[in-house]
Amino acid sequence: MTKKIFIKKYRFMVVLIFICTLFIALAGRLFYVMVVMSPKYKTIADEQQKSEIQINAKRGRILDRNANELAMSMDVYRIDLDLKTIRQTLTNSAMTSDELANKLAIILNMKAEGITKILNTTLPNGLPASSAVLKREVEKPEADKIKALKIRGIIVSPDTERYYMNGNFLSNVLGHVNSDGKGVSGVELSYNKELSGVSGNIIYEKDVKNNQLPYEDPKYVQPVDGKDVVLTIDEIIQDYVEKAAQKALEDNKAKAVNIIVMNPKNGEILAMASKPSLDLNNPSNISSNSKEVQKLWKNASVQDNFEPGSIFKVITAASALESNTGTNDTYIDNGSIKIGNTVIHCWNLDGHGKQSFVDIIKNSCNVGFVELGLKLGKDKLISFAQKMGFGEKTGIDLPGESSGVLRNTNKTNDVDLATLAFGQGVAVTQVQYMAAFNAVANGGTWVKPHIMKDIVHFDDNNIMSIDKQYSDYGKRNVFDANLALNLRQDLVKVVTEGVGQNAFVEGLDIAGKTGTAQVADAETGKYAAGKYMSSFAGMAPAAEPKITLLVSVDEPEGSNYYAGEISAPVARDLFKQIFNYIAIKGEENVLGK
Structure with a gap:
C-alpha cells in the first residue's frame, strides 16, 4: 500500500515538474516575444499596418536688410509611392512594374530602369519597402498627367523648389540646397536649421488589402515652416x-x-x-568640369588665401x-x-x-x-x-x-x-x-x-x-x-x-x-x-x-x-x-x- 502511494506521489511530482517546466518555458518564450523582440515585431507590424507620408516644411526665405527677397521656395509637387498599394494594383490590373515604369518615365523625363529600381526598393532587412520617393520638384503639368493615370498607390502632394531671384546675384554668399532641400553651402548651410523648419506627416492604418481602415482617421502632424533669414546685405x-x-x-x-x-x-x-x-537656378550649365564648378561654388572672400x-x-x-x-x-x-x-x-x-x-x-x-x-x-x-x-x-x-x-x-x-x-x-x-x-x-x-x-x-x-x-x-x-x-x-x-x-x-x-x-x-x-x-x-x-x-x-x-x-x-x-x-x-x- 505504501509502495503504491509512493509511486502515485512520484508520478504526480514528475507531472508537476513537467507542467512547471513547460509553464516556465512558455513564460520565457512569451517574455522573449513580448519584451525582447517587441520592438522588432512592433516595427514590422507598423510597416505592414501603417502608411506614413512625410510633409516637408516650406523653407524660409533669405532677405536683404530691407526685406527684399533673395531666395524663396516656390510651390511645386512631389511624387511619392505607396509601394504596398502599387504592388496590389499591379497584381489586380495584370500590369508589370516595367510597364508602369515606362509610363512614368515618359511623363517625368526619367529613365525607366531607375524607376523600376525605385519600385523594387527594399528595407535594410531585405523585406520590400512600404514607401519611396519617386521625384521631387515636379511642375504642375507633369503632376496633372501623373494624376490622370489614376494608379492607386501613386501619391501626388505639394512640394517646394528653391528659387533665387537674380540667378548669379550674390551666389557665393547665398549658397545652394541639395535635392532634399538641405543647405550645402553659403547662408543656406550656415542657417539651414533656421530655414528648414520642422517636417510634418500623415499616418493612417490599412487593412490586409492595403485599404485605409474606415473607422480610423489619419493622424496629421502639420509641418512648421522655416524662419526667414535677413542678411546685412543691401x-x-x-x-x-x-x-x-x-x-x-x-x-x-x-x-x-x-x-x-x-x-x-x-x-x-x-x-x-x-x-x-x-x-544658382541653373548651375549645371556653367561648366562640364565638376572641379571647375566646385571652385566657382567657393566664396573666395572667406575661403581663399592671398x-x-x-x-x-x-x-x-x-x-x-x-x-x-x-x-x-x-x-x-x-x-x-x-x-x-x-x-x-x-x-x-x-x-x-x-x-x-x-x-x-x-x-x-x-x-x-x-x-x-x-x-x-x-x-x-x-x-x-x-x-x-x-x-x-x-x-x-x-x-x-x-x-x-x-x-x-x-x-x-x-x-x-x-x-x-x-x-x-x-x-x-x-x-x-x-x-x-x-x-x-x-x-x-x-x-x-x-x-x-x-x-x-x-x-x-x-x-x-x-x-x-x-x-x-x-x-x-x-x-x-x-x-x-x-x-x-x-x-x-x-x-x-x-x-x-x-x-x-x-x-x-x-x-x-x-x-x-x-x-x-x-x-x-x-x-x-x-x-x-x-x-x-x-x-x-x-x-x-x-x-x-x-x-x-x-x-x-x-x-x-x-x-x-x-x-x-x-x-x-x-x-x-x-x-x-x-x-x-x-x-x-x-x-x-
Missing part, C-alpha cells in the same frame, strides 16, 4: 558691386575679381561679390605708430635694399629718394617699409598682426573660412621680416583683412564680420516679428583711437598725393591703400612670372568712416597690373555710387542705427 549696394566686379573681370581679362563692402562700426557686410560666378602685398603696409604702419618706432625717422630709397644676400627692389626701380614716415606710406615704398620692419623687429610686428586677427579665423557666419598664414617668430629671419613688412610671405582672406582694416576705420575696435542681421517670421497680415538678432560681435580693443585717426590721415594722402590717386573722389575724403602682390604658383611654391594680385582697400569719409571696401583683381592680363591703375578706379566708382545712394536714402536707412 541689395542696391550689392548690385553696384556685382556690376563693378563683372566689368573689372572683363576689362582686365582677369582670372577673378572679389569685392567686399562693410560697415566698419558693426562688422556688417553690405555687399560681397566674386566673379566669375554661378547661376598675399595682400602693399595693403598690408597699413598694418605695419599701425604697429610702428603703436610702438612709436620709426615714425619720426628719415628713409632713403635708392631703388633697392640688400638684406643678407637677398636684394629687395622697390616697385619704383629708380627709388623714391629721401622720405618721411608719411612719404613711405603714400608712395608705397618697399625699401622704406623694409627698413621700418627691421626697426620694429619680428616680435613687435608679428605680435601686432596677431592682435589684429591675422593667422586665425574671424568666426564669420559663413562656412569654410580659412585662417590665413602668419609666420611664427621662431621661424622668421630678417628676409622674412623684411618681406612681411610690405605684405609678402603672409596670406590673408578678404574678411580677415577687412576686420583689421575696420579697426583702423572705427577707432581701434576689432569687430567680427557677419552676414546675418535677423532671424524673423511674418504673420498672416505680413507683419514681421524678430526671433533673433545677431549679437556675436566679439569686440575687442586692438589699437589706440588717436593713433587710428593719425593713420587714416596718412592714408588720405595715398589717395590725394600718392599711388592711390585714381581712387580720388572730390569732396569725399577717401583714405586708402593700394597693393600689388606677386602670385605664388601652387605647384612650384615660387612666385609665378607675370602674375599679380592687384588690390585697393579704402574707407570714407576719413574723419569717421561709414564705409570700408576691398577690391581685389586676380591676375589681370597684360603689363598694366599695378593696383593704382587696376583696382583703385573700381573703388572710386563704387564710393561714388554708394555715397550717392546714402545721400538719397539717408544714412540710417542704408546703414541702420
Whole structure:
C-alpha cells in the first residue's frame, strides 16, 4: 500500500515538474516575444499596418536688410509611392512594374530602369519597402498627367523648389540646397536649421488589402515652416558691386575679381561679390568640369588665401605708430635694399629718394617699409598682426573660412621680416583683412564680420516679428583711437598725393591703400612670372568712416597690373555710387542705427 502511494506521489511530482517546466518555458518564450523582440515585431507590424507620408516644411526665405527677397521656395509637387498599394494594383490590373515604369518615365523625363529600381526598393532587412520617393520638384503639368493615370498607390502632394531671384546675384554668399532641400553651402548651410523648419506627416492604418481602415482617421502632424533669414546685405549696394566686379573681370581679362563692402562700426557686410560666378537656378550649365564648378561654388572672400602685398603696409604702419618706432625717422630709397644676400627692389626701380614716415606710406615704398620692419623687429610686428586677427579665423557666419598664414617668430629671419613688412610671405582672406582694416576705420575696435542681421517670421497680415538678432560681435580693443585717426590721415594722402590717386573722389575724403602682390604658383611654391594680385582697400569719409571696401583683381592680363591703375578706379566708382545712394536714402536707412 505504501509502495503504491509512493509511486502515485512520484508520478504526480514528475507531472508537476513537467507542467512547471513547460509553464516556465512558455513564460520565457512569451517574455522573449513580448519584451525582447517587441520592438522588432512592433516595427514590422507598423510597416505592414501603417502608411506614413512625410510633409516637408516650406523653407524660409533669405532677405536683404530691407526685406527684399533673395531666395524663396516656390510651390511645386512631389511624387511619392505607396509601394504596398502599387504592388496590389499591379497584381489586380495584370500590369508589370516595367510597364508602369515606362509610363512614368515618359511623363517625368526619367529613365525607366531607375524607376523600376525605385519600385523594387527594399528595407535594410531585405523585406520590400512600404514607401519611396519617386521625384521631387515636379511642375504642375507633369503632376496633372501623373494624376490622370489614376494608379492607386501613386501619391501626388505639394512640394517646394528653391528659387533665387537674380540667378548669379550674390551666389557665393547665398549658397545652394541639395535635392532634399538641405543647405550645402553659403547662408543656406550656415542657417539651414533656421530655414528648414520642422517636417510634418500623415499616418493612417490599412487593412490586409492595403485599404485605409474606415473607422480610423489619419493622424496629421502639420509641418512648421522655416524662419526667414535677413542678411546685412543691401541689395542696391550689392548690385553696384556685382556690376563693378563683372566689368573689372572683363576689362582686365582677369582670372577673378572679389569685392567686399562693410560697415566698419558693426562688422556688417553690405555687399560681397566674386566673379566669375554661378547661376544658382541653373548651375549645371556653367561648366562640364565638376572641379571647375566646385571652385566657382567657393566664396573666395572667406575661403581663399592671398598675399595682400602693399595693403598690408597699413598694418605695419599701425604697429610702428603703436610702438612709436620709426615714425619720426628719415628713409632713403635708392631703388633697392640688400638684406643678407637677398636684394629687395622697390616697385619704383629708380627709388623714391629721401622720405618721411608719411612719404613711405603714400608712395608705397618697399625699401622704406623694409627698413621700418627691421626697426620694429619680428616680435613687435608679428605680435601686432596677431592682435589684429591675422593667422586665425574671424568666426564669420559663413562656412569654410580659412585662417590665413602668419609666420611664427621662431621661424622668421630678417628676409622674412623684411618681406612681411610690405605684405609678402603672409596670406590673408578678404574678411580677415577687412576686420583689421575696420579697426583702423572705427577707432581701434576689432569687430567680427557677419552676414546675418535677423532671424524673423511674418504673420498672416505680413507683419514681421524678430526671433533673433545677431549679437556675436566679439569686440575687442586692438589699437589706440588717436593713433587710428593719425593713420587714416596718412592714408588720405595715398589717395590725394600718392599711388592711390585714381581712387580720388572730390569732396569725399577717401583714405586708402593700394597693393600689388606677386602670385605664388601652387605647384612650384615660387612666385609665378607675370602674375599679380592687384588690390585697393579704402574707407570714407576719413574723419569717421561709414564705409570700408576691398577690391581685389586676380591676375589681370597684360603689363598694366599695378593696383593704382587696376583696382583703385573700381573703388572710386563704387564710393561714388554708394555715397550717392546714402545721400538719397539717408544714412540710417542704408546703414541702420
